[in-house]
Amino acid sequence: MTGPSALTIGCYPYDTTRQLFERPVTVDGLDAVVTTAPTLPEIFERTVRGDEFDVAELGLTFYLRLLETGLPFVALPVFPNRVFRHSCVFVNTHSGITGPRDLAGRTIGEFGTYGQDSGVWAKGVLMDEYGFRPERSRWVIGGLERPAAPFDFVPHPHPADVEVTTAPEGRALGAMLEAGEIDALFSANVPQCVLDGSPHVARLFPDHEAVERDYHRRTGVFPIMHAVVVRRDLLRARPGLARALYDLFSRAKDAAADRYREHRRLYQIPTMIPWANALFERAQEEFPEDWWPYGVAANRRTLEAYLRHHHEQGLSTRRLAVEEVFAAELLDT
Structure with a gap:
């Protein structure tokens, strides 16, 4: 940590996280400094190698590979990056x-x-x-x-x-x-x-x-690439922090979804993509509720598929359960 009242967050500026870069952020009484890097592997490397970040975006396979060797981070069920592959x-x-x-x-x-x-x-x-x-x-x-x-x-x-x-x-x-x-x-x-x-x-x-x-x-699977991780010692010191971070990232994601819903009135004109409104409407048919859910329950099928793939491909020594991967205080999400 940068100080007793500061929290460092490293993530990429997606739609889902843009709000964190646009305004001052306070989490559980801590002022947050939100930073990024030119590429995602740079964020991952800076997270793994040192103590630069208290909270960071990390690829799931990087997290799982290091989980068995004592990584000082634990994952939150917050998924800023997901792509069909x-x-x-x-x-x-x-x-x-x-x-x-x-x-x-x-x-x-x-x-x-x-x-x-x-x-x-x-x-x-x-x-x-x-x-x-x-x-x-x-x-x-x-x-x-x-x-x-x-x-x-x-x-x-x-x-x-x-x-x-x-x-x-x-x-x-x-x-x-x-x-x-x-x-x-x-x-x-x-x-x-x-x-x-x-x-x-x-x-x-x-x-x-x-x-x-x-x-x-x-x-029913929408592949998840990355999760958000937080230092274990920090969670022990601040029992309410995991929930506060989950709520913070959820609000940022919901704000992005709200922008698209509002821009539907304008045919998504803030974007430069022709027929973006038609794409929005097709996606809404496919995902009638939350397009980009966070939490364990809404993503269990996807997470279980990933953990199975990871083990079947020899990247995990055993098939991990979802409950072993994420912060215990957020398993009810």
Whole structure:
């Protein structure tokens, strides 16, 4: 902590957290200093390596990997980042990959670590829906647009029968995919070659929105990437802090939802996206109540799916229960 009356919070400025950056924040009698970083891995690394943050956004797999080694943080059921991940699998168009079963025997890139949150979800969905087996492919870990070593601030577990190597020195995964040096790529971010319209790269699921909507209707799962964590010693010292933080992040998220509801009157004109209002109305049909729920009860099915995927992919030594992952005082949410 920065002082007896200060609380440091590190998170990305999403719609769900924007309100925290727009006005002074006080939590449980503590003035909060809310900061961010250019990229999410930087927030994660600064959280894991030191005592810079009292409260921080952290990827679920980073949290779970460190939970078994004594991480001094505990998660709150606050989920500022969630994305359907059928869209995050990219293939080289000359590889002959036309569907999930064609990934067997191929070389696949993944950013930063084997089993990033986006990769855990993508692999898990492919395993459940299409019989995909990660051990039947070869995995290359590296940077997306710039050469980079695997993250060195978290453990890198993987099953012994899964072949995992690092990208060649001086090579980045996006360029390797476009050049055909890897056949496919699991990536949380859209590679620049895709944004540039390269004919050599495409999504595994070109009509991913329809596939993702069907997946959600059948399973009720809306994949969660990140949670908010808080220092355990701080919660012991301030018993009401977990609930106060949960309420703080919930209000910020609800304020964002209210902005979209109000902007519906204006055809979402504060955004630059054509037909944004039509998208809002389609999403409202899919999510008639809370689009982005926090709390344990509303997310139990999604959380249990993630914990199962994490264990099945050899990233956890055992399958954790939801009750083991989140602060005990918020299990009733």
